[in-house]
Amino acid sequence: MAAFNTSLFWLVIFISLGNSLVFSAFEFQVGGIQGWVVPPANDSKVYNDWASENRFQVGSAIRFKYKKDSVMEVSEEDYKKCDSSHPKFYDNDGNTVYRFDRSGSFYFISGSAGHCEKGQRMIVKVMASDEESWLGGRSAGYPAAVSELGGSKLVFVQFVLFYVASVVF
Incomplete structure (x- = not known):
């Protein structure tokens, strides 16, 4: 049950962070x-x-x-x-x-x-997006190669990172 709650927590964070990129x-x-x-x-x-x-x-x-x-x-x-x-x-x-x-x-x-x-x-x-203007063209917290992926691919990368973090920790 704890793993489900952690996964749900990260999913909510993923959705809220992804909205600015996708929509x-x-x-x-x-x-x-x-x-x-x-x-x-x-x-x-x-x-x-x-x-x-x-x-x-x-x-x-x-x-x-x-x-x-x-x-x-x-x-x-x-x-x-x-x-x-x-x-x-x-x-x-x-x-x-x-x-x-x-x-x-x-x-x-x-x-x-x-x-x-x-x-x-x-x-x-x-x-410029908020992330670009704050980080000189990069998306928040990601190396340049990842931020070049674009909106939907970057959101997918965010999801994978959050999911892996929730499973590992």
């Missing part, structure tokens, strides 16, 4: 119902306004829905120039999901000629 990731639809399109002439900042109204975290994803277009992640300099010649990421399947694997700024532009200049571009700022 903080969301998927956002860029542009709402209209999707990733050239904005009206009088609203060229629509995507940056949308991005600044949302809260992105490591593990969050954004979905670009579009027709006869593309999406690129580019450097800050290429974003400013609307230069699509050196993308870090490119997709044109009409339903692109981009998942944020780190905190910081991400720069997106349309790959179709002239669209970026008309305002089809966006800066997304991804916040």
Whole structure:
């Protein structure tokens, strides 16, 4: 009975610690119902306004829905120039999901000629998790190799460690 109570105790701790890692990731639809399109002439900042109204975290994803277009992640300099010649990421399947694997700024532009200049571009700022900001990019108490695993795998590692600790001690 004591072993069951100890295991239950560690399971409760595991669940409470894991919540911040597992449940903080969301998927956002860029542009709402209209999707990733050239904005009206009088609203060229629509995507940056949308991005600044949302809260992105490591593990969050954004979905670009579009027709006869593309999406690129580019450097800050290429974003400013609307230069699509050196993308870090490119997709044109009409339903692109981009998942944020780190905190910081991400720069997106349309790959179709002239669209970026008309305002089809966006800066997304991804916040550092509490654990990243406290430990310089590492998750609490784990070596860098383990913290690079990501949310669900890291939670699994936490569970295994807690379970082993409850059985051994």
